[in-house]
Amino acid sequence: MTPLISVDHFSKSYEEVRAVRDLTFEVNRGELFGLIGPDGAGKTTTMRTLVTLLRPDTGSVTVDGMDVRTRMKDIRAITGYMPQRFSLYPDLSVEQNIRFFADLFAVPREELPARMDRLYRFSRLEAFSRRLAGRLSGGMKQKLALSCTLIHDPVLLVLDEPTTGVDPVSRNEFWEILHELRAQGVTIVVSTPYMDEAMKCDRIVIMHDGASLAQGSPRDLVASMTVPMYALDDRDLVMNFSRIETVPGVRSVQSFGDSLHITSDGDILPERLQSAIGGALGRDVHLRPISPSLEDVFIALIEEGGVHVL
């Protein structure tokens, strides 16, 4: 089957800023696809282009075979889009918001009750149907926004950082809903700066400074990191690890909360590395072998430039 989304050498600039540079990726039908990267990586620009709000400068972007430049109305009809900022009407009630979007998308009136029931069931918003949207909690707002983008049964769902600023419990709940939707066959493109959320995607593209650093399934990406890694739990060293970086056998050092993640160059035995670092610091240290996380992969990618894993 042909991919639902095809992004081919896509670039986009705003005046002086190159927001996206030569981005290429495909999203298969029924896939949960993640755009991963920090703020300013070009995720929002890419998503706005997917939903025809922006036009590509160069390259091509197609959705279900339709060019985003020319088939604006057709793409909008089959797409559900949730902008990064909460963008519903705070002075309309939950139900008024949903009904408004049902009217905009011309959802057949006879189907509306059943669809609203279904949306209420997963969002558990029925008890709040008369509450003003502005008075909902962060998590409920996101579920309402998702409900409004789902009312017309879109083929493609584009969600721009849907869980930013949402409490951890609601975040988990939100991702469970996304997995349910994928199970029903909806193709989902979601952006997130959180690596734990990236792990929940089928495939991801890691973006930095508007370019793709790597893409593939998150597990494959992690597995591609073959060099040994160690954690050094020492709060005092977190801000001051330059002495460790110069130890022979150390390739890179990153601070992760209260500990340091040390990548060795692979040739050195863990015991030798431990004593070498201890020697440099003038005291005993304990290195704990760890398996790299996606975040380690991301940092390694930024330091080394892109590697491609498919």
Added chain:
Amino acid sequence: MRRRLFAIIRKEFIHIFRDWRTLMIIILMPILMIVLYGYAITLDMRNIVFGVIDDARTTESRALIEAFSENGFFRPLHREIRRDDMEELFMRRDVHMVLVIPKTLSTDLITRRTATVQLIVDAGDSNVGTFVNNYAAQVLNIHNRRVNDTSPLLFTITPRIFYNPDMNSTHFFVPGLVALILMLISALLTSIAITREKETGTMEQILVSPVHAREIVLGKVLPYVFLGLINASLILISAWILFAVPVRGSLLLLGVLSLVYVFVALSFGLLISTVARTQLIAMFGTLMATILPTIMLSGFIFPIASMPDILQYFAQILPATYFLLIIRAIMLKGVGLAELWPEALILTGMGVLLLFAATRRFRMRLE
């Protein structure tokens, strides 16, 4: 098409009624403004067009007409008029004053050493009426002295002031205020209504639907037409209660044409909102584009005829210019659609054109 349009209209009404503070401001501000601004401002004028009914046709009568024409204040209408035409000329604003010279002018001057001429003055604009009257008196004084400097009071003037016999300046300014306030409030309403959605991000959300630009634009205008009608009625009622400004013409015609004017102002506000990114810019732009031109150039205070040519052309493109003629004519003169249809037609055309331009300029993307 109709379902999406109605959905937007319904939503807009919910916004209007849920936000009661803004609603109170929209309703109370015009009344406050009319109380605050409802006072007179003096003015000066030139090029007052006057007609002549010369029954004497003598050297003396021609000298008198010449006396009126030779200064910068009066300009003669270059054609004969009959008594029956006079009312219509006033209605069409072709003349501001008519000088009636009796058949007996020359003989009276010789036999009685004094003669009476009649001045009929349009005081639909009370200030214009006052000035025309004063200027005419001066012209006659000068002429008297020139003709016979021993007897300074050769002619006696008996003015009869039409349309605003008390020369009440509020009757002149209040209709202007209605035009100003309606333009300002209406344009503000729509320009803010769209930029607010741009700012809160809801525009981004509704754009990603099969909605058309014309549905968004119409959906924004129609609810506010209703609000504008309420505004117009409140302003007219308070003008009537506070300043006893009469409505001599048809109230229905005044209502309908006010609605047309509100529609023009709302469409203008929409056009501004397609350019402005934020509510602040929209508000500032609307204030600049409505208040100043409406006060200075529409004939609200300063007669258009006495402006430099370039500003006169500019006045021609201001909706308030036409609405001022309409509302003063209906309220003070009791004029009907038979005389006002050109202005009504121009206003309607302006509204349609502005709405069309706003729809064309409305961006369906974020760039």
